[in-house]
Amino acid sequence: MKLSWMFGPTMEQRHLLYVYVLVWVVQGGYAAWVAWQWWRTRPQDQ
Amino acid sequence: MERPRIAGSVAVGWFLLTLAMIVYATRLALVVAPTDALQGNVFRIFFYHVPHSMLSLVWPYVNLVASAGFLFWRRRDPLKALTADAVAVASAEVTLVYASICLATGMLWGRVEWGIWWTWDARLTSMLVLWLLYVSYLILRQLSSVGQTQTLAAVLSIFAGIDVPIVYMSIRWWRTQHPAPVFMSGDPDAGVDKSYYPAWEANILAWAMWGLLLIAMRYALERRRQQREQDAALKAIEDSLEFTR
Numbered sequence: 001m002k003l004s005w006m007f008g009p010t011m012e013q014r015h016l017l018y019v020y021v022l023v024w025v026v027q028g029g030y031a032a033w034v035a036w037q038w039w040r041t042r043p044q045d046q
Numbered sequence: 047m048e049r050p051r052i053a054g055s056v057a058v059g060w061f062l063l064t065l066a067m068i069v070y071a072t073r074l075a076l077v078v079a080p081t082d083a084l085q086g087n088v089f090r091i092f093f094y095h096v097p098h099s100m101l102s103l104v105w106p107y108v109n110l111v112a113s114a115g116f117l118f119w120r121r122r123d124p125l126k127a128l129t130a131d132a133v134a135v136a137s138a139e140v141t142l143v144y145a146s147i148c149l150a151t152g153m154l155w156g157r158v159e160w161g162i163w164w165t166w167d168a169r170l171t172s173m174l175v176l177w178l179l180y181v182s183y184l185i186l187r188q189l190s191s192v193g194q195t196q197t198l199a200a201v202l203s204i205f206a207g208i209d210v211p212i213v214y215m216s217i218r219w220w221r222t223q224h225p226a227p228v229f230m231s232g233d234p235d236a237g238v239d240k241s242y243y244p245a246w247e248a249n250i251l252a253w254a255m256w257g258l259l260l261i262a263m264r265y266a267l268e269r270r271r272q273q274r275e276q277d278a279a280l281k282a283i284e285d286s287l288e289f290t291r
Contacts, residue, residue, distance in 0.1 A: 006076070012086060012088040015088065015091070016090055019091045019154050023098070023147055026146070026147055027143065027256060027260075030139075030143050034260065037267050038270060041270045041271055041274060042270075043270065043273055043277060
């Protein structure tokens with residue numbers, strides 16, 4: 001089964017695509033932000 | 047030096063395993079699970095919405111237990127209290143991420159199925175209250191300057207802990223526009239077809255693993271910040287002692 005049915009003009013298709021993209025962007029973005037903050041918050045003696 | 051290296055290897059291994067699990071669960075949700083007879087493909091929103099909703103009611107209890115630990119240890123053992131506070135702030139942020147996704151994905155589904163983005167029914171409103179409590183929790187931690195920030199935040203987390211069972215029970219106590227409970231409803235006629243089980247189980251497990259990873263990462267960051275603040279405070283004391291000599 002191909003995923004081409006997700007990329008269409010109807011509201012069902014658009015909203016389904018938005019949900020999956022939104023979740024990956026928000027979760028990935030938050031994880032990247034935490035990793036970036038951890039990287040630049042180095043202990044002072046280093 | 048050995049312990050951080052082992053922790054780093056475990057974190058990378060857990061990250062890769064979680065990522066593989068998310069890809070597998072997403073494939074089950076979008077490709078393998080059959081199309082719903084009533085809703086069509088828009089039903090597949092639930093494979094992401096439901097795990098995030100369930101877990102946004104689990105992480106607040108991590109926050110609550112850690113906050114209770116902070117309140118217990120803050121005078122008895124300040125080092126343990128700092129550890130508990132790091133867990134509390136990590137779980138609060140992850141709760142906010144999950145609750146935000148729950149609300150946003152629910153609205154995107156509601157617009158298609160109900161024709162409206164939002165309605166003030168008991169489930170949606172109590173979930174919005176939980177979201178607002180965690181927004182205020184994090185704003186309080188960011189902006190408060192009274193020196194009692196962690197204690198005030200820990201007390202606020204108790205209110206969030208009270209709201210969680212209200213959110214969970216809202217679709218049982220009241221007749222709501224939100225769909226009735228599907229899992230653990232007690233109704234033998236309720237539930238979903240067994241062909242959907244693998245997709246549900248995989249997505250719940252995948253997003254739980256991801257949430258644990260985020261809490262661990264955010265905890266590590268908070269511990270680093272605490273360490274840096276302690277180092278800065280010690281250096282300031284040393285500098286002031288040298289100045290007075």
